[in-house]
Amino acid sequence: MPPTVANRGGLRILGWVTLAVAALTCGTVILASLQGPPTVTIDEIADRNTLSDPKEGKTFDLGGFGGSPVIIAFLGDCASCSIHKTNFNDLKQTGGYRVVGLYEPGAALANVASEFSWLKLEEDKSGLHDQLNVYYKPRAYAFDGLNRLIALQGPNEQLAAFVQRVGKKI
Numbered sequence: 001m002p003p004t005v006a007n008r009g010g011l012r013i014l015g016w017v018t019l020a021v022a023a024l025t026c027g028t029v030i031l032a033s034l035q036g037p038p039t040v041t042i043d044e045i046a047d048r049n050t051l052s053d054p055k056e057g058k059t060f061d062l063g064g065f066g067g068s069p070v071i072i073a074f075l076g077d078c079a080s081c082s083i084h085k086t087n088f089n090d091l092k093q094t095g096g097y098r099v100v101g102l103y104e105p106g107a108a109l110a111n112v113a114s115e116f117s118w119l120k121l122e123e124d125k126s127g128l129h130d131q132l133n134v135y136y137k138p139r140a141y142a143f144d145g146l147n148r149l150i151a152l153q154g155p156n157e158q159l160a161a162f163v164q165r166v167g168k169k170i
Helices: 010-035 042-050 110-115 159-167
Strands: 070-076 098-103 120-123 139-143 149-152
Touching (some): 070 159, 139 159, 149 159
Parallel strands (some): 098 120
Antiparallel strands (some): 070 139, 139 149
16 A cells, blocks of 8 residues: 555645745835835935035134135044045145144044144134034135135045145135
């Protein structure tokens, strides 16, 4: 007598049940992903951040940094790796501009000060970081002798390109 297989028809039902569960699971995942937030690119974030940038021609209280054409490079707290990988020597060829590296209180500046000893470093005591929308660091801004903003570094603009652009405005 041949061996009997118990519930032979039940295997077919198990297959259909597995397929139905898989379809429901995939459908749920697809529905959830369609209702989730849209993907935002880095460029879109930068575009949104630039909406808060000050307009060229606006005058700022630069304290002791004003009175003559100046480029202020905002360094933040110097903790980010972008600060440590930035070649501030690109700011040396500025023609008639003074260059100041403005940092936030408590900044770690040892390697910036030692590598770029020519760069005048000053603490931001007046909150210019916030007033000028310094949403990435380092970021450079150029002012004329009347403390008017004449140029600000774009989010994808290198310091050398910024200096070249600003050199045409003096």
